[in-house]
Amino acid sequence: MRVLGIEGTAWCASAAIHDAETDDVFIESDAYEPDSGGIHPREAAEHMAETLPEVIDAALSYAEDTAGAGGIDAVAFSRGPGLGPCLRTVGTAARAVAGTLDVPLVGVNHMVAHLEIGRHRSGFEDPICLNASGANAHVLGYHDGRYRVLGETMDTGVGNAIDKFTRHVGWTHPGGPKVERAAADGEYVDLPYVVKGMDFSFSGIMSAAKDLYDEGVPVEDVCFSLQEHVFAMLTEVAERALSLTGNDQLVLGGGVGQNDRLREMLATMCAQRGVAFHAPEPRFLRDNAGMIAVLGARMLAAGDTVPISESAIDPNYRPDQVPVTWRGTTAS
Ligand code: ATP
Structure with a gap:
């Protein structure tokens, strides 16, 4: 089973491929670095819009180059918590890729992924x-x-x-x-x-x-x-x-x-x-899509996917709101 993970809750535009059989994790990231001050939500969202296509392309190319292991079985994305404008960009990207590849979507809580x-x-x-x-x-x-x-x-x-x-x-x-x-x-x-x-x-x-x-x-x-x-x-x-x-x-x-x-x-x-x-x-400590792909694979194995129509992001998504469906399953 191979899952594409997409992360972009704040500063790090990132895409990853996790292969559950080999446990390989490929990660491609592009960091937003403000010229001065802290993270500006609008600038960070623009960074996501500019760089997510590139990091997702890199992850999908990796998946294609290692195609012997099979295609992508699901797209997992950071659903929250995080900056609303960034999350909306990530959600849109994830829905588009899942729809194009015709694979299920998995909505991951970023803090549970950490x-x-x-x-x-x-x-x-x-x-x-x-x-x-x-x-x-x-x-x-x-x-x-x-x-x-x-x-x-x-x-x-x-x-x-x-x-x-x-x-x-x-x-x-x-x-x-x-x-x-x-x-x-x-x-x-x-x-x-x-x-x-x-x-x-x-x-x-x-x-x-x-x-x-x-x-x-x-x-x-x-x-x-x-x-x-x-x-x-x-x-x-x-x-x-x-x-x-x-x-x-x-x-x-x-x-x-x-x-x-x-x-x-x-x-x-x-x-x-x-x-x-x-x-x-x-x-795996700083924000990265590898952790999203790894948890996404566990959730997929537990059948914990989300229809596109119900995949809204949640900037205040707390870890204790997440029903933990994957523990106790074989892939847990
Ligand atoms: P969250 O995961 O809660 O959404 P985040 O998106 O800001 O947080 P993280 O990548 O988990 O992202 O953490 C970034 C933070 O880690 C920044 O505040 C940065 O200053 C801090 N940080 C990075 N390296 C170090 C270090 N060596 N020592 C202390 N803090 C560090």
């Missing part, structure tokens, strides 16, 4: 997932047919919060990698640490980080402390989720998961608890 790619790559059966991405931050666990949100941000996504700080200091988007580089030369300064039960908040810490920078504290020190605080908050809630559920497997998802220090903190916590930890390789 989780499922970790489950798929690790082979873990029933992990807790920390999704640390740009627009989101939450801890998920499976119970009774759904991925439940065990903890989440009370304001901005973790990556977006970091990006807001870097915009303030004049660095271009995305800010996360620049903070990681600067933090290597930094020392500890105090910042707020906000965990309330199973939830976290990033807005106060970002304002405090901006204030420190404005007061003349070296940017390297602010970056170092930003990482230490924010990642400790994520690690604390992930640990509490493991403790409360008694689960002994953790997977990491989302673009902020590319950060070495976050992975180090999570790995240390898991080692201390005797918990198995898996962070997928970077190409």
Whole structure:
């Protein structure tokens, strides 16, 4: 079974082919990089409209070149959450390709895909997932047919919060990698640490980080402390989720998961608890169509397809809205 995945919820126009028999994943992506400021929804949607045809063509050419393995059995696309103008472009592209190839359409929740790619790559059966991405931050666990949100941000996504700080200091988007580089030369300064039960908040810490920078504290020190605080908050809630559920497997998802220090903190916590930890390789952590194709294949195997007439996108599509049809099936 081979599935074409299409992703484009925010900054990354991406198409992928996943072959369920060989587990090969071909991914072609084109990133939107704003000249200044953050992601502008209209510009991002224009980027999708310009580049999706090219990345889809590349994926379909790959599928054709490896045609011995058979054609495309379905088109899976990111249905949400994400920026409305981008999602509408992705949805239109997916419907057009599915209609042209006369194959079923699979509507994938982007955040569940961030989780499922970790489950798929690790082979873990029933992990807790920390999704640390740009627009989101939450801890998920499976119970009774759904991925439940065990903890989440009370304001901005973790990556977006970091990006807001870097915009303030004049660095271009995305800010996360620049903070990681600067933090290597930094020392500890105090910042707020906000965990309330199973939830976290990033807005106060970002304002405090901006204030420190404005007061003349070296940017390297602010970056170092930003990482230490924010990642400790994520690690604390992930640990509490493991403790409360008694689960002994953790997977990491989302673009902020590319950060070495976050992975180090999570790995240390898991080692201390005797918990198995898996962070997928970077190409599967940041937004990518590979994770959409992989989950799409599982959903297809479970018969979880969507008619074109009911395939509207949903910018606020929460992971706990998704009936998990594919677990417990043979392809799960
Ligand atoms: P979502 O998946 O919630 O829709 P998104 O579309 O913004 O979020 P992702 O690719 O998951 O996309 O994450 C992008 C974020 O990851 C950006 O905020 C970026 O700054 C951050 N990021 C990328 N690399 C690093 C890094 N090395 N350290 C910290 N943050 C990083």
